[in-house]
């Protein structure tokens with residue numbers, strides 16, 4: 566059987582940093598309130614770059630650092646809920662900007678689980694033996710769909726992206742996955758587009774922003790994430806002792822604290838950077854992986870579990886041997 570490996574990871578966040586104190590000047594909040602409830606101190610916000618630009622920057626770095634020719638890329642997948650356009654997809658914009666003329670390209674929508682879902686999809690294409698190289702991104706400009714007058718949500722989100730090059734490897738790579746959805750739970754929703762046309766004047770009003778029932782999704786995350794991590798371990802016959810890091814979606818440090826407690830493992834096993842970027846949805850896991858790689862935390866043979874959870878509701882985990 567062909568194994569799919571992550572052979573390079575890169576991230577990109579916009580330069581502009583907005584602190585909690587900056588936010589306390591536009592909504593009724595404080596650094597103390599935000600930090601104690603979420604662990605977030607800062608977030609990077611786009612001053613004009615859109616989601617495709619993040620991916621293009623990341624893709625260029627990935628090709629450059631691995632010495633990969635653009636024409637050799639077979640697949641481009643972008644996980645995002647904040648594409649530049651309904652169509653063309655961000656992945657098609659990336660394809661043309663990078664010159665990946667032989668790649669097919671599509672976006673997927675699975676919110677904060679999007680990167681994990683996308684790795685799962687790319688893995689199957691590579692495992693089929695028909696395709697050799699995939700670029701997989703998670704990237705968001707959540708600031709576009711944030712209500713900047715709502716103090717409960719505008720303090721949470723940030724912009725940025727990350728991406729990976731996937732290729733067949735001899736040993737290790739993606740070892741196991743666990744993917745789920747619960748479409749009946751709408752406690753976290755994004756922009757709602759209602760139908761309005763020449764034959765339909767809609768009475769229902771859409772809304773342009775992210776809306777969440779914090780307590781409900783908090784309970785969801787702290788229930789399903791430990792379960793999903795345990796399912797992955799059970800499938801592989803491994804224990805947490807065999808895992809160097811758990812890399813969770815960076816939604817809120819309190820979620821991670823509770824997940825660690827429920828898994829009866831030390832918080833140090835979790836890679837956490839929510840302090841710096843806030844919640845960047847599909848981008849949070851690849852940004853974390855890119856940081857970890859740059860810091861030399863991911864060595865050959867290390868096993869990690871990535872775990873995403875978010876709107877849909879969707880969730881999923883994956884065990885990767887580096």
Ligand code: B82
Nearest residue numbers: 602603677779780782783786816817844874875
């Ligand atoms: S919260 O409910 O307001 N809360 C926890 C009880 C603060 C102390 C809250 C806040 Br603030 C921020 C995030 C969450 C949360 O649960 N987030 C998510 C849960 C599941 C899936 C995705 C997310 C996400 O924010 O991306 C709760």
